Amino acid sequence: MPMRITLHQLQLFDAAARMPSFKAAAEALNLSPPALSIQLKILEESLGVSLFEQIGKKKYLTSPGLELQQVCHRIFDELNHLDMRFTQLRGGMAGKLSIAIVTSAKYFMPHLFGAFQRVYPNVEFNMIVANRTRILERLENNADDLVIMAHVPDAFDIKAIDFLDNPLIVIASPDHPLVKVKNIAFEQLLQQPFLIRESGSGTRMAVEQYFSSHNAAMKVAMELGSSEAIKQGVLARLGISILSRHCVWLELKTGFLKQLDVQGFPDVRSWYVVYRKGKQLSPVADAFIKFIVANGQIMLDEVEQLYR
Incomplete structure (x- = not known):
């Protein structure tokens, strides 16, 4: 018998998997904790597996839960790419771009985001600033569209493009x-x-x-x-x-x-925009890379001119 699950159920599950507790997930989804619990129980019954386990006061994903989370990410990524592709075909550029940056990049990347957004006002940025260790974890987990860093790791199969001295x-x-x-x-x-x-x-x-x-x-x-x-x-x-x-x-x-x-x-040395090899870049991510490679230094020089 084929599985009968909905996109809404996957969205609820993904939120519950990402949040530290079911209560926090319910609040983020504007649901009551019992309502979220019921929806997750229905999903587990549809799949015939347990997705979460409780140990003490902490919740953890089971092995099937971890597998479903990976599937959710692929589905949501594909839907996001499809939405941006259709927007592009309609003659515009819109969508969300998640970029993780090392702390030293916070002094200039917002200026590049602003310059790009002035050209493509319908693009929204989600910028994650963290130390190198945390950024490498996010890169390994393919958690973001792009990563900005200065010291490229050897351990990952990645694509690194230098865009700024x-x-x-x-x-x-x-x-x-x-x-x-x-x-x-x-x-x-x-x-x-x-x-x-x-x-x-x-x-x-x-x-x-x-x-x-x-x-x-x-x-x-x-x-x-x-x-x-x-x-x-x-x-x-x-x-x-x-x-x-x-x-x-x-x-x-x-x-x-x-x-x-x-x-x-x-x-x-160089600053690099980095992503995992084999990653399917969205139209927005691809456009952003081309933009900062062509205009990054020019934009920052213009910012410095304002303070002379």
Whole structure:
């Protein structure tokens, strides 16, 4: 006997699977917990399997539940692609785009989203900002349409497209003695106390690679969990640091921080838009990639011009 399940039932199940509790899922769906429970019970009876199990106060997906969740994602993705494709055929571009970005990219990606949305006003963005570890988890689980990162992993079968230069620069407080020194030798930095990002950060990895390539070691004064914390630490004269220029361009414009003139810097790397190989990109995702590859640097240069 064929299964008789509806799209609405799958939507209810998917919400219940994603939320931390059935109560939270019911609230998000504007249902009462008993009403949601009844709908899920009907779905389980239709499928002939249990989709959830309760251990203590926590709910977990069973093996069939995990399998159904994957099927739901494929179905919803296909329906979303179909909706965007039909919109495109009608002469427009609309839909939702989910993009996960590492924390250092939050300083410039909103400007690119805004520029794209001015061209395609019917596109909605869902931006997830997280540290590198969490972003890699989302990439592995194919949780987003696209991922923005600077240090591309080797572990995944992915497609990575560079779209923007990522210059790493040495920064210091305005009254640091090296600020007025020209053509600073790299060796002079080795005695300076450094503020660095936490282990696992893409910026931390890039900086460590640079020092390793010069057979040198940093004099680490403090490890901090965000670029914002590092900027405040540098401003407080706790040490110098190396960050992406995109993280500090506004502070450089206002004079709150200074870029040191160090030999070998800027160390120019790249920002990448990343997705899993074999992933069927939506028309919106494909258009966004082409847009930032063609216009990313131009858009950011225009933003900086506003502050001159």
